[in-house]
Amino acid sequence: MSELKFEIIPGGVAAAGGFMASGVSAGVKYIGKKDIALVYSHCEAAAAGVFTTNVVKAAPVLLDMERVASGKARALVINSGNANACNGPGGMEDAMAMTAEAAGLLGITVESVLVCSTGVIGQPMPMDKVLAGIREAVAALGPDGGRDAAEAIMTTDLDLKEYAVSFNLDGKAVTVGAMAKGSGMIHPNMATMLGFITTDAAIDSGCLKECLTYAVDRSFNMVTVDGDTSTNDTVLALANGMAGNRAITSGDEGFLIFREALTNVCVHLAKALARDGEGATKLIEVTVVNAPTDHDARLAARSVASSSLFKAAVFGKDANWGRIICAAGYSGAQFNPGAVDIYLGGVQVAGNGSGLAFDEETAARVLEEDTVQVRIDMKEGSHGACAWGCDLTYEYVKINGSYRT
């Protein structure tokens, strides 16, 4: 496979052919903030989803898991400001009512509408506001609505997260667009993060699921902010086929190209999530190379990116590499501690598991940078993984000490 060329294009979740989106303010969150998003496909789309592993699942998660099993969907309705989790049987009724409202107005079946919620847990949904917001969102749908939709799904996010790429697939221009929200409570295996991907590629739902799982494993599942896996995490993908490419089948060249494009989009958003972690001032990128297995590489990379001690050291610009090898050590990864080399940016700080004399000032400069690169070379095999996190700051404590109030 030759190197792939992706063109970054505007439009986010509405960039792909045949998709529209909108985002409106319904008063669920705060006055004047957008909090209802809608995404709509002009024709039926193949659908796939990846959901939280938490045994406590919010009502919309349970509903989507059931509906996405059909492999088809046409619309996504999302609210921020309330997670609709731990609301008893009323929570499911509310989730269904949200999809029914959208379906009725869009003239599509209720089963073809998927729904997500994000926000505080265990508070009844303000359904009057939510349903009024859905009506407004349907009226506002348009091909330029991607940005509004991305704004409407934000909670404590500071930056709006959207991205889209275009590439060639057997002579047709195919687009993959997406939006995501995250911030706190982000951890491998889908922690309060929502991701929505739309594409005009022609691909069946089985192949779409296969590509989505691959991409999510290398992106959203390798991001951590605070180790909490939420009740609501969801990534949904819709593929409506309007690009007119020859339908992608598992394992062909088109499949590999599409999977790489999808992974590229998901990694871009995953890094944006980590960089925008609650209170974060820096992105931490942990790369493990030459590990005995993929599993060991993934465990070690995520553990270092998750370590409160290392995250606090990065905030304090302290080149404390002992916390790196320690976090790799308790990750569950199997490796030879006596063989490990560790680099902070371009500075080697440990060799064969022992400290090296290094220039503290040079190391401190690495820790001044916007992105702190950690590289762990296990020198034992040929497997690798990359994980992303952020530093632990006073601001994180402040934000999470008073989220509800």
Next chain:
Amino acid sequence: MSELKFEIIPGGVAAAGGFMASGVSAGVKYIGKKDIALVYSHCEAAAAGVFTTNVVKAAPVLLDMERVASGKARALVINSGNANACNGPGGMEDAMAMTAEAAGLLGITVESVLVCSTGVIGQPMPMDKVLAGIREAVAALGPDGGRDAAEAIMTTDLDLKEYAVSFNLDGKAVTVGAMAKGSGMIHPNMATMLGFITTDAAIDSGCLKECLTYAVDRSFNMVTVDGDTSTNDTVLALANGMAGNRAITSGDEGFLIFREALTNVCVHLAKALARDGEGATKLIEVTVVNAPTDHDARLAARSVASSSLFKAAVFGKDANWGRIICAAGYSGAQFNPGAVDIYLGGVQVAGNGSGLAFDEETAARVLEEDTVQVRIDMKEGSHGACAWGCDLTYEYVKINGSYRT
């Protein structure tokens, strides 16, 4: 078994018959702070240990694991200020030299001396200072040295942690004394915490190991400060038999009494560790009741006590019970989320997995208390567990942003 009576007595790790201790300042840590501790038994003692699960193990951990296999020991030498971890082959030589120095001066075999280190990782040990400190510590040994020893093992601990109880075993007064250090990097499965237990009970090393594992599983392994499991965690127990009780054998009444006393001592110290977690202002006690299995109860209790989001909410005095059920949900415990009742102190905040209307002011008062009690009733079985943690504060971030400097 009738209710056991333990008398709390002074003396800490030197309280039990036939033990002496000392703690001196050798300049490993900072000028004027005690940093070398020694514990010595007048006669050979049965010995047992529990060690870190981190694959990166400090040199003294590796040495102790080997030596304690004999089931016998007479002295413990401990330094703070340097972890002697990730120091390559020189680390093991230094650990052995520490035990050789103590053994020579005490006139005992080198194999009967165990060694622990705690502090920064990956810095060579200042052996001149350490060996001079050991010589001073041998000279300072005395029956009243428990407090000095407990002071010498502290790192970022604010409070000295020692405890001792006395109780009757077939007509003989038996004492169990102990000291511990912890603070940051404390997590189930032995995270930078050291615990040392001495007793004059007559018990063989097999029974001692059995009782120690039981006690540690219900105490030190249920404490978490920041989720990091260190390279150095160790709990060691010595039993020299000087109380003159009939030797305890597995499963007899004396065994149960001794095990309960040991657990009592370990739980007391574990709670002290959590309360003194880095930057902590409160102790969080999470009790899970009516769980389907012990394993589920333990997983859920530890996960809630470890959740950064819940810990920050406690600091902010925010009765955010959604974070409690969410953390139980991602813990790996199997339970029915729709059956769970949650209490904060005496206030029920959730019933059958859904929010209840509760008085926010009463709940806020619960969160004002020194110890915040969380009770999770799974209503599914008869198993329970208790875990301890602390709130996450600005101070934690500050301490860990500049530990080395």
